[in-house]
Amino acid sequence: GQNIDQPTEMTATEGAIVQINCTYQTSGFNGLFWYQQHAGEAPTFLSYNVLDGLEEKGRFSSFLSRSKGYSYLLLKELQMKDSASYLCAVRDGDYKLSFGAGTTVTVRA
Amino acid sequence: GAVVSQHPSWVICKSGTSVKIECRSLDFQATTMFWYRQFPKQSLMLMATSNEGSKATYEQGVEKDKFLINHASLTLSTLTVTSAHPEDSSFYICSARDGTGLETQYFGPGTRLLVL
Numbered sequence: 001g002q003n004i005d006q007p008t009e010m011t012a013t014e015g016a017i018v019q020i021n022c023t024y025q026t027s028g029f030n031g032l033f034w035y036q037q038h039a040g041e042a043p044t045f046l047s048y049n050v051l052d053g054l055e056e057k058g059r060f061s062s063f064l065s066r067s068k069g070y071s072y073l074l075l076k077e078l079q080m081k082d083s084a085s086y087l088c089a090v091r092d093g094d095y096k097l098s099f100g101a102g103t104t105v106t107v108r109a
Numbered sequence: 110g111a112v113v114s115q116h117p118s119w120v121i122c123k124s125g126t127s128v129k130i131e132c133r134s135l136d137f138q139a140t141t142m143f144w145y146r147q148f149p150k151q152s153l154m155l156m157a158t159s160n161e162g163s164k165a166t167y168e169q170g171v172e173k174d175k176f177l178i179n180h181a182s183l184t185l186s187t188l189t190v191t192s193a194h195p196e197d198s199s200f201y202i203c204s205a206r207d208g209t210g211l212e213t214q215y216f217g218p219g220t221r222l223l224v225l
Contacts (some may be wrong), residue, residue, distance in 0.1 A: 087153070
């Protein structure tokens with residue numbers, strides 16, 4: 001099975017940087033995903049890591065260390081629209097995704 | 110990016126009735142689709158994996174006779190909640206695996222079910 005942990009809530013100021021950590025213990029690993037989910041909507045894909053290191057996509061970056069079972073999502077130059085839940089998900093060899101409980105990020109003016 | 114649609118987006122029904130939810134991949138063929146359920150302020154829980162032309166694989170604790178899944182084509186999977194009860198009220202989300210490149214799952218917009 002999969003055990004995925006991430007903080008419940010984080011608050012930051014507009015224009016700031018926030019880092020959301022995710023740790024996982026899995027029986028199989030075939031990639032780690034980050035999704036953004038606004039209230040009442042379906043998740044949207046943000047990033048994917050399967051090798052160790054940093055993947056950068058605009059204001060969002062994601063890091064993976066497989067040996068440590070650790071990932072983080074870095075959100076830079078925060079905007080009000082970034083207020084959402086951020087889901088860490090681990091994919092196994094059967095392409096199934098197991099999700100963490102999500103981190104609710106609140107961006108304040 | 111790939112687009113996945115779901116229909117209906119909202120449904121309210123009486124207890125005991127059956128509800129069918131459709132999930133379509135609009136611009137790609139999806140050999141595998143996944144059905145999730147999400148209760149308020151909780152994360153997505155995988156219910157079942159649906160493969161085109163074969164029986165769905167259900168996760169532990171999910172009743173296959175209550176949640177009927179049909180994946181008749183490479184672009185359509187349906188979930189039927191049979192004899193729905195108030196405890197089945199939830200947000201049901203499907204995703205489709207694109208089968209190429211990153212093998213990313215793309216999510217539909219979700220269906221909110223309220224059983225009275």
